Amino acid sequence: MTPEPENLYAAREPIFPKRVKGTFRNLKWAIMAVTLGIYYLVPWLRWDRGPNLPDQAVLVDLAHRRFYFLWIEIWPHEFYFVAGLLIMAGLGLFLFTSALGRVWCGYTCPQTVWTDLFILVERWIEGDRNARIRLHRAKWSLRKGGLRLLKWTAWAVIGVATGGAWVFYFADAPTLANQFLTLSAPTVAWATVAVLTTTTVVLGGFMREQVCIYMCPWPRIQGAMMDDSTLTVAYRDWRGEPRGKARDETAGDCVDCNACVAVCPMGIDIRDGQQMECITCALCIDACDDIMGKLGRERGLIDYLALSDAPKEEAGAPPRAIWKHILRPRTILYSIIWTGFGIAMIYALFIRPEIEMTVAPIRNPTFVVLSDGAIRNTYELRLRNKHGEPRQFGVHVSGNPVLGLLIEGTANTTIEVPADATHKLRVYAVTPAGAEISTTDETPIRFWIEDLESGERASVNTVFNGRGDQ
């Protein structure tokens, strides 16, 4: 007899996490306050960059292709700094995952933080776990409809506030806020707020743990990066089993109160062992510690624990010290690479010039013969001025004493480059007929520019094409 095939699709089991108090819950509240605070306040920080540049401390200016972060200004060609930051973020996650498992998921992931916030609002409006379960099972009534409407409205307000804060990173925050208030904001700003409001409400209010279980790739990657020495949230089954009544002398410490299950935002039972769904938010630790405290038993039946310590503890030996779990060759290696990237980026940031130049020799044609037989090469120069005010650049060419320099459209070789801009020039290098450089196939030359105010220089090597064998 073949068993009935299991259903191919399963509906979501609703989860009603119970309120919990304790160390890790407090830590999570603190982290929520800090992360949300950063998220909402940073766009309002001001940073004076002079009259020509925006005064927002953190601004992604897509229209002008600039990224401002405090005193740092990133141009599109310096996007590798952002790539470097992403690499550092990746390595940072490797480091934390190998030491502490899915600590990112449990404490700082926006999905976790916002879901936590949504659950908090849900509890204020609908009550704690049991009240919510009753409400869930109750038939639709005026009271249920009213509570649901209130909850969804509150969520929507959070959603609007979330999407609304996001767009402030991409435009001058006070200006845009004013535009929102006067209903004159650009369509793209409204659309972004609308999309992010929807995603916030759907992901934080309704999808919740489904995002972590089915949508996010990171848990799978993290699952592969944990090892036996990684500290994760686990149940000391050798101490807890067999479960039984508190009065039962033969039973273990676990009284099977299900407090750990009731508080779990992922809807799992941690006593079944480390599992895919667990985001290591540690709320079950708080819940269990609370019960153990009431029973007068030692805390830590559920605790941060490494797999490699389980046999030691079972044999009665103490576990390895926490610092030994955290400081391992693997985590040290990650730290070294992470620091290396950090130092390299800071170094690159400090040696970054304020003025730059690119030179593109025009190769169609490679040279032009003038009526007196002189040879002229044409170059397209782009002068980049990263200063917040216009600067005078002296343009020079060197490599051969007979080289003459001309700039199209002006008799000067001193060029004003506007603030925070790239200025394109068509530049000619001319050599007289018969000069050696005019008859040589190729001669290396160098263009260089000098900021007349700061004296800073930049140079680019290129070649001068002569007539060759002609």
Next chain:
Amino acid sequence: MDEPRVDELTGRETMGHEFDGIEELNTPMPRWWLWTFYLTIIWGVGYTIAFPAWPMISGATKGLLGYSTRGEVTADIAAHETANAELVADLNAVDLAGFDPQSDLHRYAVARGSSVFRAQCSQCHGSGAAGAVGYPNLLDNDWLWGGTLAEIDYSVRHGIRNETDFDARFSQMPAFGDILEESEIATLASFLPTLADADWDSAGGVLFTDNCTSCHGDTGQGDRSLGAPNLADAIWLYGGDVDSLTTSIAEARFGVMPAWGQRLSEEDIRAVATYVHSLGGGE
């Protein structure tokens, strides 16, 4: 097919495969995933109704929204033209003789002229404007008819030696093959490259003075009012070797350029003239 194996620990069926002892449970998909899948199908069908999609015998269904890429391009071009309307009006009004090369309008004219040049002029003058034998190089400082912006504008507008524009620049060199002896032409052809420091008493010098100076000037410096090239400089439009020069003298040359005033808009003419003027030879 084998019986599905049931995992002892969970009581769940497995997928039947196993890697190094690791098996995969046959976990049901979430129901919302199925809804999402249906939603994409509905979206897909709706998309084919809203946008051009279904192939018919000739063409495809137009779609309810009436979208087409061609229409989008047309709209884009119209939007650009609207956005540039002010610049175009300014360009059409600007006095070319006093056109400030540092102005934004000049930058616009050069950019616009560059695309006009690629489309209309590069066939003869080359995409880099370096010309070819018989087609003047527009980068150098040697001009047959004048290199100021106004003169270039005139050449572009009316063209050279064409029959469609009565104001076209026009001149014609006689074919000296009918006038001079072959040996005289040969003498002239070998004299021409020495013009820069010529011996005017030589046979070539005498021939030149007798036959060529009325157009090309006493010292071969050319005459822009006639489009007569400067023969004393380093640039030869049809080649400076004796063979090419012999052909040029004997058969004469007659370079023709269309009158672009009849084909291009006013702003395109002004733009392309500004572009050519900005290539390095502009006077």
